[in-house]
Each structure stands twice: as C-alpha cells, then as structure tokens.
Amino acid sequence: MRLPQIVTDERRRRHGGTGWLVALVGAVVLVGAPYLPWAYGDEAMDDMTYLGGPSPTQFLGLALGAALLVCLLAARFLVPRLPAARRRWFAWHTGASAVATGALVFQAVVVVAVALELGGLVNVEYGGWIALAGALLAFAGTRLLVPERTATLGRVHSPAWLVILVIAAVMLGSLLLIAHALDEDDPGVFIALLVFVGAAVTLVLRIGLGGWFSSQTARFRPVLVMAAFLVAFAFPFTQDGSNANMSIATQVLIFAATALGLNIVVGLAGLLDLGYIAFLGAGAFVAAILSGSAFSAVGWNPPFIVTVLISGVVASIFGLIIGSPTLRVSGDYLAIVTLAFGEIFRLVMINLDGNDGPDLTNGSNGIPNIPDLNLFGFDFGEPHVMLGVEIPRFANYYFLLLVLVGLVIVVFANLNRSRIGRGWVAIREDEKAAEAMGVNVFGLKLFAFAGGAFLAGVAGSVKAHHDISVTPDQYVFLESAFLLAAVVLGGMGTILGVLVGATLLRLMPEKLRFFDEYRLLAFGLLLVVMMRFRPEGLIASRRRQLEFHEDDEELAAHTGEAPPGAGRAEPEGAR
Incomplete structure (x- = not known):
C-alpha cells in the first residue's frame, strides 16, 4: 500500500x-x-x-x-x-x-x-x-x-x-423506468x-x-435473457400508441445493432475504426436501390430477405476492400485510413448522380420515398392492433429490429466464445506475441472487418425503410464517433455494456435538444470523465477491469481472477 x-x-x-x-x-x-x-x-x-x-x-x-x-x-x-x-x-x-x-x-x-x-x-x-x-x-x-x-x-x-x-x-423496474424516461x-x-x-x-x-x-x-442465465427479451417485447404496449416514442426506441435499436458490429472490430480485435458508419450507409443505400422506390435507378425489387443478405454482403465486401491493403498497419495509421474511407464513401455516394459517375444514388439528394416493408404480407407501414393495444408504424419496425439485435447478440456471443474470439483477444492484447504463437493475425483481422461490416450492412437495410429516405449526409464522421463512443462508454468487448452505451448516446440527444449546439462538448467531457474514473467502461468485463486496475488486489479477489499475466480470464462477452 x-x-x-x-x-x-x-x-x-x-x-x-x-x-x-x-x-x-x-x-x-x-x-x-x-x-x-x-x-x-x-x-x-x-x-x-x-x-x-x-x-x-x-x-x-x-x-x-x-x-x-x-x-x-x-x-x-x-x-x-x-x-x-x-x-x-x-x-x-x-x-x-x-x-x-x-x-x-x-x-x-x-x-x-x-x-x-x-x-x-x-x-x-x-x-x-x-x-x-x-x-x-x-x-x-x-x-x-x-x-x-x-x-x-x-x-x-x-x-x-x-x-x-x-x-x-x-x-419490471427497468421497463417502467424506460417508459417513464421516454415520456418525460x-x-x-x-x-x-x-x-x-x-x-x-x-x-x-x-x-x-x-x-x-x-x-x-x-x-x-437463460431466465435472465428470456426476461430481458420479454421486457423489450412488452415495451411498445406501455407507450399508448405513441409513434414518437417508438421512433426513438427503433433508432436506439438500429444504433445498438450497429455498435455491436463495431464492438467486434474495436472491442475484441482492438482495431480502431473511425469510418465504420460507411458500412451502415452501404447497407442502407443497397436496400434503397433495391426497394422499388420511384427514385431508384434499378428496377429490380427482390424480397426483403434477399435484400438484407445482399446489403450485408456488399458491406462486407467494402470491409474486405478497405481491410486487405490497410490491415498491415495498426494503431494511429489504421485510424487515419479508416477515417479517410468513411469520407471517401460519402463523397462517392454524392458523385453517383449520373454526371460524375453512374446514376445510382441521385447524388446529394439521395433516394427518397422508400416504401415500407411488406414481409410475408405484413405491412410495416400500417398500424396494427395486438392484444387490444394499437401498434403504430415504428413499433412494427421495433419488433423487427428486436429480432435483429437478438440475432446479432447470438452471433457476437458465439464468436466471442469460439477459437476465433480468443484469437481476436490475443491480437488485441499483443499482436506480435499472437503471431509468434501461430495465430493467423491478418486473416482474423480481415474477418473481424468483414464480419462487423456485414452486421452493419444488415442494420442499414432496415434503417433505409425505417427512415423512408437515404442521403449521403446521414453518414458523416460524427456518426462514426458516436458509435465508437458508445462502445468505449459502455465497455469494450461486452454485450450489455455496448447496449447501455448505445441507449444513452442515442436517447440523450433526443431528450436534450436544447443542448444540441453543445452536445459535442458534452460528449467530450463525458468521455474525459469516464477515462479518468472508469476507463474500462460502465459495464466492463472482468478481464478489462483487471487490465486497468492491475494493482487492485481486492478487485482481483472479488472477481476471482489473478492479475493480468497470472492466469486465464473468462471470455470477454460472458457478461
């Protein structure tokens, strides 16, 4: 002492x-x-x-x-x-x-x-x-x-x-609290x-x-997971048909699903990506082009299931394209390259207007009037009555996104517990040591980029129909910064932490609109305070707690683990 x-x-x-x-x-x-x-x-x-x-x-x-x-x-x-x-x-x-x-x-x-x-x-x-x-x-x-x-x-x-x-x-308390917070x-x-x-x-x-x-x-754990999804499913029934509150809730879920994809890249593999919003935009533009909108230059309108897969594949191809030549670098250099990629994507979408390039996106005007989803005869644009409660338009998308987030969580948790997940953690901890131990560093880093991009592309395909229109200005660097802040604030490498961070960073701007001009200042101060007092995030894994508090013997005793290097820690996504 x-x-x-x-x-x-x-x-x-x-x-x-x-x-x-x-x-x-x-x-x-x-x-x-x-x-x-x-x-x-x-x-x-x-x-x-x-x-x-x-x-x-x-x-x-x-x-x-x-x-x-x-x-x-x-x-x-x-x-x-x-x-x-x-x-x-x-x-x-x-x-x-x-x-x-x-x-x-x-x-x-x-x-x-x-x-x-x-x-x-x-x-x-x-x-x-x-x-x-x-x-x-x-x-x-x-x-x-x-x-x-x-x-x-x-x-x-x-x-x-x-x-x-x-x-x-x-x-039950969480459900009532969230419902009250949205109504305030x-x-x-x-x-x-x-x-x-x-x-x-x-x-x-x-x-x-x-x-x-x-x-x-x-x-x-199965009881806890089932209870969490039951509460999430019951949430629309507490809003008395409020389309405004359900719009905020669906935006939170879109943001959370995208942040979970980024969590693979940043939280597990330790690759700093500052242009991740481009993958969300790629999925959104693909879905808009294939939506059957009158402003789309492509006349093909496949079923939404096919559109989702195409959006994810196109986004993952973008991930491979940007990852293949750049993943040989790391740290600040990788951050600069990904930042440039995000800006390049936005500018390319603006230039695909028929003048400077093929007519695919209508330039800066984007693709408006995207029709609502119609999945197996269910029209997402129409209100429905379920269990005697009116379910508005955005609540329909909320249920779809809830299923999507559940699938993303399953994918993330299984990847994290797999040999691939352990390889990502090894790369994040010490890339040279991982390579010396036989880990395919380049292949796993490339897979992290492609996998995270796929999840973002899938989320983008739903976002396009939810927002009705897609424009290049929706996918600026600021959105990438918010996604990264959600991962860091919540707790890198965890599922619950990222969900909490995404909820806070998407909900607060909606409720604090009077503070809109200073929200960057507020977020910056919030991150500075977090890095000073809780650098591991709001809900951190035990491993990261010990990494940031190596001298805290009581924490090691409380978590039941030895300090870093002294023993084996549990998988990062276990919490």
Missing part, C-alpha cells in the same frame, strides 16, 4: 466518528428537505413550489437521503450485532460514500435546472438550498468514513425462487432522473448487491 493511502486511511480512522455524525445530519436534511419548496415558479421541472407536497423529482432526492440513512445506521448499529461471518456481506460505508456523491450531483442538477428554466438562482427557494447544503454535509462526512474491504455477499448461495423473483423485479419532456427532470438512476446503480454495486446479482444470475 502506498504511503499517501496509509496516511488517508489513518485520518479516516481518527475522524471516522465525526464523519459519520456529519453524514447522518446530511442524510436527515436530505430526507426532510423535499417537503419544503425548491422553486419559486411552477414552470420549473415538475412543480416544486409546494410546502409539504413533494413532487416526483423531490421524492427521488428523498429516496437518496433515505438510502444514505440506511447505510449509515446499518454500519453503526446492525453490523456489530451480526455474526463475524456475515459482517462483510455488505460494504455499508462504501455504499454511503457512493450515494452521498450521487445526492450531491442530483441536488446540484436540480438547482441549476431551476435557475435556467426560471431565469436565475434567485428563483431557487430556500428548500432547494437546504437540500444542497444537506448533500454537501453528507458528501463531506462520508469522505471521512473508513471504507470496508470488498463485500462478500456475492459468495452467498441463495435459493432459486429468490433469484428468479429478483430478476423479475429488476426487469422536461430536460431538467430527465437529467435528474439519469443522475438518480446512476446513483442507485452505483449504490447497488458498491454495497455488494451487484456482485450478488451477477454471481446468482450466472446460474439462471
């Missing part, structure tokens, strides 16, 4: 009692402050002007205060009364520190949102300042607490009925909700419940 860490721990032991008392006062203030008015006018957020009548957002602040209070009281009065074997099941001080940090960020967001929406800090009522002061007290007090070692609850064996019940509760129009409330969810998830992970959930659900 380093000397600064020893000094810090000694100070915490000396002032731990004072810190606990200060944090307790802050928690009590956080619980009581929601019953006070936080805003002068009812136009701010969800009307926080009442005395004694908390709004839904204020109840979220109350919940954070209550969670902090439970952590503090449990650490002081419950743990000493437990048998020695159970005292380390939960890490109460670590959880208190996490929830106090979340409460401080939450209260700061509320104060800033009220000031922006009402025109100044003077419109923040005394209750808002009291809540912010309570969060500051809680944050300062928890900094003095002595953090426990890693919680051991994950090693406790629980009955099957309890695990299945928890899985059902988590999935106020940007301040939406950001506060995201902060609350982040604080709650961090608390669950830090306190030890996250490790328990992960270890127990490993025994019931």
Whole structure:
C-alpha cells in the first residue's frame, strides 16, 4: 500500500466518528428537505413550489437521503450485532460514500435546472438550498468514513425462487423506468432522473448487491435473457400508441445493432475504426436501390430477405476492400485510413448522380420515398392492433429490429466464445506475441472487418425503410464517433455494456435538444470523465477491469481472477 493511502486511511480512522455524525445530519436534511419548496415558479421541472407536497423529482432526492440513512445506521448499529461471518456481506460505508456523491450531483442538477428554466438562482427557494447544503454535509462526512474491504455477499448461495423473483423485479423496474424516461419532456427532470438512476446503480454495486446479482444470475442465465427479451417485447404496449416514442426506441435499436458490429472490430480485435458508419450507409443505400422506390435507378425489387443478405454482403465486401491493403498497419495509421474511407464513401455516394459517375444514388439528394416493408404480407407501414393495444408504424419496425439485435447478440456471443474470439483477444492484447504463437493475425483481422461490416450492412437495410429516405449526409464522421463512443462508454468487448452505451448516446440527444449546439462538448467531457474514473467502461468485463486496475488486489479477489499475466480470464462477452 502506498504511503499517501496509509496516511488517508489513518485520518479516516481518527475522524471516522465525526464523519459519520456529519453524514447522518446530511442524510436527515436530505430526507426532510423535499417537503419544503425548491422553486419559486411552477414552470420549473415538475412543480416544486409546494410546502409539504413533494413532487416526483423531490421524492427521488428523498429516496437518496433515505438510502444514505440506511447505510449509515446499518454500519453503526446492525453490523456489530451480526455474526463475524456475515459482517462483510455488505460494504455499508462504501455504499454511503457512493450515494452521498450521487445526492450531491442530483441536488446540484436540480438547482441549476431551476435557475435556467426560471431565469436565475434567485428563483431557487430556500428548500432547494437546504437540500444542497444537506448533500454537501453528507458528501463531506462520508469522505471521512473508513471504507470496508470488498463485500462478500456475492459468495452467498441463495435459493432459486429468490433469484428468479429478483430478476423479475429488476426487469419490471427497468421497463417502467424506460417508459417513464421516454415520456418525460422536461430536460431538467430527465437529467435528474439519469443522475438518480446512476446513483442507485452505483449504490447497488458498491454495497455488494451487484456482485450478488451477477454471481446468482450466472446460474439462471437463460431466465435472465428470456426476461430481458420479454421486457423489450412488452415495451411498445406501455407507450399508448405513441409513434414518437417508438421512433426513438427503433433508432436506439438500429444504433445498438450497429455498435455491436463495431464492438467486434474495436472491442475484441482492438482495431480502431473511425469510418465504420460507411458500412451502415452501404447497407442502407443497397436496400434503397433495391426497394422499388420511384427514385431508384434499378428496377429490380427482390424480397426483403434477399435484400438484407445482399446489403450485408456488399458491406462486407467494402470491409474486405478497405481491410486487405490497410490491415498491415495498426494503431494511429489504421485510424487515419479508416477515417479517410468513411469520407471517401460519402463523397462517392454524392458523385453517383449520373454526371460524375453512374446514376445510382441521385447524388446529394439521395433516394427518397422508400416504401415500407411488406414481409410475408405484413405491412410495416400500417398500424396494427395486438392484444387490444394499437401498434403504430415504428413499433412494427421495433419488433423487427428486436429480432435483429437478438440475432446479432447470438452471433457476437458465439464468436466471442469460439477459437476465433480468443484469437481476436490475443491480437488485441499483443499482436506480435499472437503471431509468434501461430495465430493467423491478418486473416482474423480481415474477418473481424468483414464480419462487423456485414452486421452493419444488415442494420442499414432496415434503417433505409425505417427512415423512408437515404442521403449521403446521414453518414458523416460524427456518426462514426458516436458509435465508437458508445462502445468505449459502455465497455469494450461486452454485450450489455455496448447496449447501455448505445441507449444513452442515442436517447440523450433526443431528450436534450436544447443542448444540441453543445452536445459535442458534452460528449467530450463525458468521455474525459469516464477515462479518468472508469476507463474500462460502465459495464466492463472482468478481464478489462483487471487490465486497468492491475494493482487492485481486492478487485482481483472479488472477481476471482489473478492479475493480468497470472492466469486465464473468462471470455470477454460472458457478461
């Protein structure tokens, strides 16, 4: 242990009692402050002007205060009364520190949102300042607490009925949360909700419940996967026929399917591709040309199943064309080449207008009026009634994309567990060592490019019919950057992490349109913060956690793995 860490721990032991008392006062203030008015006018957020009548957002602040209070009281009065074997099941001080940090960020967001929406800090009522002061007290007090070692609850064996019940509760809560988030129009409330969810998830992970959930659900992985898809299938039935919300949901799925393809290239093989959006565009243009649109220069309109395969094959051919001469290089040089390819693709699509080249894409105007899909007699452009609920146009595409994402996940998981996946990981870790051990480095890198491009082309074929039109300006470098950010933010090499990252990066711009001019700044700051505090991503594989925290012996003990180089790690996509 380093000397600064020893000094810090000694100070915490000396002032731990004072810190606990200060944090307790802050928690009590956080619980009581929601019953006070936080805003002068009812136009701010969800009307926080009442005395004694908390709004839904204020109840979220109350919940954070209550969670902090439970952590503090449990650490002081419950743990000493437990048998020695159970005292380390939960890490109460670590959880208190996490929830106090979340409460401080939450209260700061509320104060800033009220000031922006009402025109100044003077419109923040005394209750808002009291809540912010309570969060500051809680944050300062928890900094003095002595953090426990890693919680051991994950090693406790629980009955099957309890695990299945928890899985059902988590999935139901996720469904209700996503439905509520999509229905929320106020940007301040939406950001506060995201902060609350982040604080709650961090608390669950830090306190030890996250490790328990992960270890127990490993025994019931089919149940977990089935529950996740049932929740995703049930989502349109919670939207009351809202075409706008379902449009956002289908865009999220398109983005997620494409990001999973990029995850093969970047997350597994370690190849930095900055022009990946071109493969999505290739699939979209092929589907548009073969769609039967009046603006298409090709008169052939094959069945959609054939179109999907052609789109994927054409995109993978593009991957082979760009990969064959360029995969001899790596690192920054490969990134520059792929960036150039993405721009070349866009310019070529603009030039295929009949003047500078063959008339295939109508130049910068693209191909509009793409008809809706008609698959086995089912018209995706018409609303349908299912189980007594109206399913609008975008919900039809949502179900199709849900099946597509499921297939992509199956392909990714099986590739990752195969000999090919292990070869990709070996190339990412040390290309020279992998080649010396007999791994076909060039062939596997080329297969990663072609396979990822195929998945993006398939997603692009659905996107063309979903968007009704395809233009070259839809496939600019910025979209490639967002895809790469989704993979890095969520967790490279994982499935759930990329899905979470793609959902956040596609959902936030839709709900924060007032921030549109500064979204690049926001994403840049978000990535900088992530690289500083959690470089492995939001949901990282155990292997990558150990790669970024080689000196963390507690993490190695918690994950059940040795530090890098000391033993064999589990496959990256296992989570």
